[in-house]
Amino acid sequence: MYRILEKEVLAPKIKLIKVDAPEICAGARPGQFVVFRIHEKGERIPLTIADSDPKSGLLTLVFQEVGKSTTELGMLNKGDTIQDMVGPLGTPRDIEKLDYVICVGGGVGVAPIYPEAKAYYRLGTRVVSLIGAQTKEMLIFKNRMEQVSDEIYFSTDDGSFGHKGFITEVLDDLLEKGPHPDEVIAIGPLLMMREASKVTAKYGVKTVVSLNTIMVDGTGMCGSCRVTVDSEVKFSCVEGPAFDGHKVDFDELIARQNRFLAEERLAMDRYLAGAGGCKCQ
Amino acid sequence: MSVKISKEKHEMPKQPADTRIKNFEEVALGYTPELAMAEAARCIQCPKKPCVAGCPVGIDIPEFIKLVAKGDFLGAAKKIKEKNSLPAMCGRVCPQESQCEAVCTLGKRGEPVAIGALERFCADYERIHGEPLAEMKTSDSSSGMVAVVGSGPAGLSCASELAKLGYRVVLFESLHATGGVLRYGIPEFRLPKSIVDKEVEYIKSQGVEIRLNVLVGTTVTVDELFEQGFDAVFLGTGAGLPYFLGIPGENLNGVYSANEFLTRANLMKAYLFPEYDTPIWVGKRVAVIGGGNVAMDSARTALRLGADEVTVVYRRSRTEMPARLEEIENAEEEGIKLMLLRNPVRILEDGEGWVKGMECIKMELGKPDDSGRRRPIPIPDSEFILDVDTVISAVGTNPNPLLIRTISGLALGRRGNVIADEQTGKTNIPGIFAGGDIVTGSATVIAAMGAGKLAAHGIDEYIRRKNGRGM
Numbered sequence: 001m002y003r004i005l006e007k008e009v010l011a012p013k014i015k016l017i018k019v020d021a022p023e024i025c026a027g028a029r030p031g032q033f034v035v036f037r038i039h040e041k042g043e044r045i046p047l048t049i050a051d052s053d054p055k056s057g058l059l060t061l062v063f064q065e066v067g068k069s070t071t072e073l074g075m076l077n078k079g080d081t082i083q084d085m086v087g088p089l090g091t092p093r094d095i096e097k098l099d100y101v102i103c104v105g106g107g108v109g110v111a112p113i114y115p116e117a118k119a120y121y122r123l124g125t126r127v128v129s130l131i132g133a134q135t136k137e138m139l140i141f142k143n144r145m146e147q148v149s150d151e152i153y154f155s156t157d158d159g160s161f162g163h164k165g166f167i168t169e170v171l172d173d174l175l176e177k178g179p180h181p182d183e184v185i186a187i188g189p190l191l192m193m194r195e196a197s198k199v200t201a202k203y204g205v206k207t208v209v210s211l212n213t214i215m216v217d218g219t220g221m222c223g224s225c226r227v228t229v230d231s232e233v234k235f236s237c238v239e240g241p242a243f244d245g246h247k248v249d250f251d252e253l254i255a256r257q258n259r260f261l262a263e264e265r266l267a268m269d270r271y272l273a274g275a276g277g278c279k280c281q
Numbered sequence: 282m283s284v285k286i287s288k289e290k291h292e293m294p295k296q297p298a299d300t301r302i303k304n305f306e307e308v309a310l311g312y313t314p315e316l317a318m319a320e321a322a323r324c325i326q327c328p329k330k331p332c333v334a335g336c337p338v339g340i341d342i343p344e345f346i347k348l349v350a351k352g353d354f355l356g357a358a359k360k361i362k363e364k365n366s367l368p369a370m371c372g373r374v375c376p377q378e379s380q381c382e383a384v385c386t387l388g389k390r391g392e393p394v395a396i397g398a399l400e401r402f403c404a405d406y407e408r409i410h411g412e413p414l415a416e417m418k419t420s421d422s423s424s425g426m427v428a429v430v431g432s433g434p435a436g437l438s439c440a441s442e443l444a445k446l447g448y449r450v451v452l453f454e455s456l457h458a459t460g461g462v463l464r465y466g467i468p469e470f471r472l473p474k475s476i477v478d479k480e481v482e483y484i485k486s487q488g489v490e491i492r493l494n495v496l497v498g499t500t501v502t503v504d505e506l507f508e509q510g511f512d513a514v515f516l517g518t519g520a521g522l523p524y525f526l527g528i529p530g531e532n533l534n535g536v537y538s539a540n541e542f543l544t545r546a547n548l549m550k551a552y553l554f555p556e557y558d559t560p561i562w563v564g565k566r567v568a569v570i571g572g573g574n575v576a577m578d579s580a581r582t583a584l585r586l587g588a589d590e591v592t593v594v595y596r597r598s599r600t601e602m603p604a605r606l607e608e609i610e611n612a613e614e615e616g617i618k619l620m621l622l623r624n625p626v627r628i629l630e631d632g633e634g635w636v637k638g639m640e641c642i643k644m645e646l647g648k649p650d651d652s653g654r655r656r657p658i659p660i661p662d663s664e665f666i667l668d669v670d671t672v673i674s675a676v677g678t679n680p681n682p683l684l685i686r687t688i689s690g691l692a693l694g695r696r697g698n699v700i701a702d703e704q705t706g707k708t709n710i711p712g713i714f715a716g717g718d719i720v721t722g723s724a725t726v727i728a729a730m731g732a733g734k735l736a737a738h739g740i741d742e743y744i745r746r747k748n749g750r751g752m
């Protein structure tokens with residue numbers, strides 16, 4: 001059992017929890033994730049480790065409620081427990097000092113980019129962060145990102161904060177002006193990562209993306225998470241989730257994300273209709 | 282004695298095919314006491330006991346059968362347990378036709394004694410009528426501490442044996458449940474999970490501590506385990522990494538590896554979706570690629586999940602199929618079609634990312650290859666299209682590299698398997714032992730169990746020497 005010791009609502013439908021998981025914290029490095037199962041009947045869900053503190057043993061997870069499992073997780077409060085959690089999973093990112101990196105975070109993807117930005121910043125790398133959200137209200141981790149960035153830009157789809165439009169447009173402008181960074185790291189919705197990779201390809205700038213494929217075990221046993229990278233099939237839970245954005249077959253991946261769309265809708269509707277068990281009483 | 286022995290064995294009662302394809306309950310119902318005694322009476326108690334040599338763990342088969350014939354079922358169960366701590370499972374999933382029953386004397390003139398069915402009966406009888414599990418003493422750590430990695434049959438039997446030898450044992454499992462393939466691979470209708478639970482309870486009652494959700498290699502490394510005071514580590518991590526054929530279209534929606542399909546269905550209980558949260562999707566017409574137990578299990582699971590038509594596509598002929606005979610027969614009874622001497626060449630897309638068919642080619646058998654089986658050769662220009670919307674690939678697995686690549690200097694074979702001594706489980710690194718599928722590649726439950734047990738004795742000897750206590 002893994003107990004939730006802190007909980008914060010960051011934006012509508014975006015929540016942060018800190019979970020007591022000292023064993024996982026001890027070895028966690030940027031780019032890694034956990035897989036958890038809320039209860040006996042739950043599915044196994046991956047979430048990136050947004051922060052980990054080996055001293056307190058607290059693991060920070062930030063998630064957006066997009067379907068049944070994340071909504072159910074969002075219902076849990078301080079003191080509640082999660083039945084199973086395994087990690088750290090995935091290949092950690094090899095972070096060494098570079099001269100200059102750009103971190104592009106979209107939506108809830110800002111949370112997983114934070115540990116990487118932090119690691120670069122601490123090594124003395126110049127970090128420029130580009131943060132995009134649908135609206136000002138949906139913008140998360142603003143203060144945290146400011147603390148680990150030399151420069152920071154924002155965008156919202158509706159123009160309520162920062163640039164009006166997509167964050168990849170800001171990226172394009174920056175690269176156009178130059179100088180070019182050693183690396184761009186883009187984490188967010190698949191469409192955003194695909195677009196960011198297209199933009200950087202124009203300028204020949206190395207780009208790392210973190211893929212949120214559908215997973216089951218998260219340990220290389222099932223192949224549910226497979227993606228095509230540079231014409232080769234990779235299991236993203238083991239060899240990823242970070243890959244070279246210019247080599248990922250995004251179109252295939254986007255199609256694969258819809259594998260269980262009908263079932264996911266059914267599960268969500270059933271949950272909202274109360275069959276999942278109301279926790280109000 | 283001049284009692285005439287029937288040439289045929291007593292069949293185990295089964296659920297009728299048209300009923301069982303609508304449920305996930307066990308297909309074979311097991312002998313009644315009367316049937317078991319009648320079947321046991323067929324054994325002629327050969328003085329040379331050829332059957333015993335056919336059993337990888339050397340169960341005293343005639344002896345336990347004699348007890349069954351007398352109606353002493355608990356005594357028979359005890360006899361079996363002297364050699365095999367997981368009889369309820371082996372009786373169900375052992376490929377008996379190529380092991381103990383293959384060498385039974387009666388097999389020369391008729392059907393062999395149904396040894397597996399009798400073993401299963403005894404284990405089930407004991408589970409229901411035997412003494413409840415007594416909590417055994419928790420082993421103290423004075424003789425030593427051993428970490429067992431992986432809770433499949435290799436890990437379970439190694440842990441159990443070490444506990445009997447007086448060691449403190451911690452069993453680490455990366456999934457949220459124990460059992461390995463017994464839990465996530467082999468379906469409920471062939472091996473009810475309550476039986477796996479029972480065996481695990483037994484092992485816990487011996488004082489073995491089980492830690493789930495620990496991926497050794499990342500959550501904790503083998504070096505850290507030694508630092509924590511473990512004297513030895515047993516690697517029983519299995520061969521869980523599925524491979525694919527590498528044909529076009531394998532990443533389309535509607536294509537599963539058998540591991541994904543079976544894990545969703547078994548471990549995650551997706552057949553109870555939406556009561557359980559994990560989804561599974563199966564179309565109307567399913568092709569399963571492969572000819573082993575994994576292919577049969579996938580095909581039969583697909584049928585139970587509502588597919589109208591399931592076809593197993595296998596590149597050799599029926600005699601080369603590695604699946605257990607009983608399971609091939611069960612599958613055919615249930616209406617699964619075998620399409621032999623056919624091999625897929627690509628999977629076709631419907632234009633929206635989903636499977637719309639599978640192109641196959643006809644094969645013929647040539648000269649034997651290094652596996653001793655005749656090599657399948659494609660017949661030119663014999664391609665045809667199979668009309669399917671779901672494809673399940675059951676063409677084999679490799680050892681999972683996650684843990685073993687974190688152990689520097691560990692000697693590995695060509696296919697990434699761990700090299701370990703067959704008799705002791707010793708690897709090239711002192712204190713690290715291994716057994717089961719991680720060493721042999723995909724094999725059998727009983728072979729993995731046997732390896733786990735031998736390794737336990739290898740570990741015992743190692744720790745005694747290390748502590749200067751001799752043998």
Ligand SMILES: Cc1cc2nc3c(=O)[nH]c(=O)nc-3n(C[C@H](O)[C@H](O)[C@H](O)COP(=O)(O)OP(=O)(O)OC[C@H]3O[C@@H](n4cnc5c(N)ncnc54)[C@H](O)[C@@H]3O)c2cc1C
Pocket residue numbers: 033044045046047048049062063064065066067068069070071108111112211212213214215216241257258264265268
């Ligand atoms: C390595 C990795 C790290 C991730 N990190 C985060 C994170 O830090 N914060 C966060 O909010 N989300 C993260 N995700 C995505 C998160 O796992 C999914 O949003 C979640 O599984 C959705 O479950 P659901 O039942 O709520 O929604 P569902 O109704 O199941 O699905 C809603 C959408 O989520 C996608 N999805 C469904 N199941 C999975 C799955 N098992 N894995 C990935 N995507 C799935 C589907 O494509 C679907 O479009 C990560 C995914 C991966 C693979």
Ligand SMILES: Cc1cc2nc3c(=O)[nH]c(=O)nc-3n(C[C@H](O)[C@H](O)[C@H](O)COP(=O)(O)OP(=O)(O)OC[C@H]3O[C@@H](n4cnc5c(N)ncnc54)[C@H](O)[C@@H]3O)c2cc1C
Pocket residue numbers: 374375376430431432433434435436453454455456459460461462463466467495496497498517518519520521543574575578605681683684716717718719723724725726727729
């Ligand atoms: C679908 C299917 C049907 C089969 N049918 C039969 C049959 O009818 N008869 C038969 O005899 N054999 C059958 N087999 C083969 C048999 O199940 C295997 O040979 C046997 O289970 C191997 O046992 P094992 O203990 O070596 O490994 P596994 O059973 O694979 O167990 C390994 C365990 O280790 C865990 N693990 C892996 N890495 C780590 C790590 N780093 N840290 C912690 N834990 C880890 C895994 O999660 C798993 O639980 C079948 C196999 C499959 C897949």
Ligand code: SF4
Pocket residue numbers: 335336337338339340342365371372375376377380381382396397400727
């Ligand atoms: S364990 Fe397997 S091989 Fe041995 S007697 Fe039982 S069924 Fe036969």
Ligand code: SF4
Pocket residue numbers: 323324325326327330331332333342343346384385386387393394396
């Ligand atoms: S070989 Fe067959 S008949 Fe002979 S003792 Fe063994 S089981 Fe009985």
Ligand code: FES
Pocket residue numbers: 214215216217218219220221222223224225226235236237238
């Ligand atoms: S999630 Fe199963 S192999 Fe990656």
